[in-house]
Amino acid sequence: MTVVHVPAPLHSYTKHCAEVQADGSTLALLLDDLDRRYPGLRFRVVDEHGRIRPTILFYVNGQVTRTLDQVVAAADEVHIIAALSGG
């Protein structure tokens, strides 16, 4: 299973866990599995057309990726990063 680091704004979905695990050979499939485990999470980071929301970044093993087709292995580490803002 792939380790997924979840930012604080999504902790209400992950029962307040900052680190969770999910299955999937691509980022898209990984998100589908995350959404099964934590309903509602996917739509917060990906829009209805499967596009990563402009204020969300995905990193796989420390490398930013802009596509959900990105291949993911069980040993990989995924970070979901939400944009920061002031005020």
Next chain:
Amino acid sequence: MKNKPVTIYVGTRKGAFIYRGDATRKKWTLNGPHFLGQVINHLVPDPRDPKVVLVAAKPGHLGPSLFRSLDGGKTWKEATKPPAFPQGHPDSVKQVFCLQPGLRERKGEWWAGTAPHGIFTSTDNGDTWESLKGFNEHPMRPKWRGEPENSPPDDPNTHSIVLDPRDPKHLYAGFSIGGVFESRDGGADWKPLNKGVAVTFSPEPDPEYGHDPHCVKIHPANPDRLYQQNHCGIYRIDRPSETWERIGRNMPKEIGDIGFPIVPHPSDPDTAWVFPMDGTEVWPRTSPGGRPAAYVTRNAGKTWKRQDKGLPKSQAWLTVKRQAFTCDTADPVGLYFGTTSGELWASRNEGEKWECIAAHLPHICSMETR
């Protein structure tokens, strides 16, 4: 007749606040904040069921969502299928901006307006939402929507979904940078309804659409009458007329007729309130001259009376947004407005006297009562 207790539902940029009052409307008890830190565009109690409350929310940089309570606001659950455009649609929902309960006899039905422009419906008290194909996929929608690069910074809002209480197939919708549109077939098709409305920001003097209504309300006691606060003035239309009349021309010249909300009296079709904003030059969108006041008409817009008793007399640069002014149904009618500086003002006597009932709240986006 004895008044019922009133509850005020306040949506802010940093959460939702519920003020429960007694029947005298003199004592208010705060319940909240709920959803602290989330942008709450609209928090709406169901007039058909005291246990149901819906919330249009946007938590920081995450996608938009919608929450609902089935126990009067004690607990909340996220919608299992929030409003979203269908596959292949060019837009994605950025915000759910307004919520509208369905007609009295259609329990469980709700309507939602989004940014960018979109209309969605639910028949299960807001748990699952369907895209209204008749509008969201209307062949003219790309033109009605306008060019994205000419849109307001926060995206053009679908801010008014107006239901005719006599006919479930008859509805209106108001879109910022779009105009007012009417449907007579339950939303399957739409036609612009903007004749008579000024457009000062377009090279075309009298376009069919592209207007900028800020708030559109149907009169509950006379559904043939609608009031509109527009970017370019205050208007009334009496159907079946197709032409809006600019009743804001009768406002004092030094105040003008720019603003965001408009509030019809719950039972007197000739009475409505506005809260003017400074719309000169770069549009400060604050109380003209720093002297806030509501204005009321008691004759459908022929004349207007200033109502500022209890409000600050000077140096008060209040901004009241389009969903942040509302009324109750008590006798006399209570009025409530919230400011972007986090003050909640109330009047127990139809605007004759105002008092601040809460302060230090976040930027207030919306107010509703039950």
